[in-house]
Structure formats: structure tokens, C-alpha cells
Amino acid sequence: MALINRISRLFKADFNAVLDEIEEPGLLLRQAIRDMADELQCADERIGMRVRREQELRSRIADIESSAADTDEQLDLCFRSGKDELAKGLVRKKLETGRLQKRLRSEFNDNATSLDVERRQADEHRQVLDSLRQKAALFIDRPAVNAVSLDDPDWFPRDLCVSDDEVEIAFLHEKDARTAP
Numbered sequence: 001m002a003l004i005n006r007i008s009r010l011f012k013a014d015f016n017a018v019l020d021e022i023e024e025p026g027l028l029l030r031q032a033i034r035d036m037a038d039e040l041q042c043a044d045e046r047i048g049m050r051v052r053r054e055q056e057l058r059s060r061i062a063d064i065e066s067s068a069a070d071t072d073e074q075l076d077l078c079f080r081s082g083k084d085e086l087a088k089g090l091v092r093k094k095l096e097t098g099r100l101q102k103r104l105r106s107e108f109n110d111n112a113t114s115l116d117v118e119r120r121q122a123d124e125h126r127q128v129l130d131s132l133r134q135k136a137a138l139f140i141d142r143p144a145v146n147a148v149s150l151d152d153p154d155w156f157p158r159d160l161c162v163s164d165d166e167v168e169i170a171f172l173h174e175k176d177a178r179t180a181p
Contacts, residue, residue, distance in 0.1 A: 029136050036129050043122045050115040057108040064101045068094065 071094045078087035 026139070029139065033129070033132055033136055036125070036132065040122065040125050040129060043118060043125065047115065047118050047122060050111055050118065053111050054108065054115065057104055057111065061101060061104050061108065064097055064104065068097050068101070071097065 071090055075087055075090050075094070078084075078090060
């Protein structure tokens, strides 16, 4: 069993290494930025829906408050006229309206809270996206390094290599320049 697991891990590692060689980092980075921008656009659409819902709820609450005021006037008239049975129907309507109003206000508050959270998250994501775009511009626009691996010991040009003797001589010159009167 351990042998099969080890072979499986080796195969996966080799397969991932092949994929890493095939993938172009610049293209992957651009795609990731496009995906983030799409997600941010979806978040903006959700925010727009919540704003519209907030307006709808505000309008419905105002309508219900107006209806409640009308019901109060009708109740006053019923009590002045001695129409108790008619007043009971209006009292039922007032209670139902009060419950609906309470539920709509609760939904309005929940929507407002969610809207604040989504706006805050969208602003944070927008800042991250802008930062990534700037960093990506630097990464993508910089010249390629001839696709060499830094793990390869032959990647560094020989004329840039400094020997130990050259370091010793330069060290003595620096020391002499700083200790000379």
C-alpha cells in the first residue's frame, strides 16, 4: 500500500511539473485578474439588487404607515358613530398591518446590514484587484529572463562570477582606503 501511495505521489508530482512548464504565468495571471473582475461585477450586481430591494421596502413601509393612519381615522369615526362591529374589523386590519410593518422593517434592517457588508467587501476586493492589476502590469511588462531556471548552476554568466581571491584583494583595498589617514 505504501509503495502504491509513493508511486501515486511521484506520478502526481511529475504531472504537476509538466503542467507548470506548459502554463504561461502571464496568461494565468491575466485570467485570474479577469476572473476577479467578473466576480467583482457580480458583487456590484448583487449590491444593485439590494439597493433596489431597500427602495421597495422603504416604499412599502411608507404605504403601510399611510394605510395605518387611514385606519386610525376610520376607527375614530366608527367609535364616534357607535359601530363596534365595523371597528372590530378595522382593529383586525390594524393588527395585521402592524405585523406586516414589523416584518418589513426587520427585512429592511437585515437588507441594510447585508448591503453594508457587501459594499465593504466589494470595496476591499476592488482595492485588491487594483493592486493586483498594478503588480501584474509590472510582472507582465518586464522582459523575460530567457526562461532559465535559477536552480541551474550554469544560468549565471561566468564573467560575472567573482573568485575568492578577488574578494580578498577588494577587501584589502576597501580596508586600506578606510584606515588610511
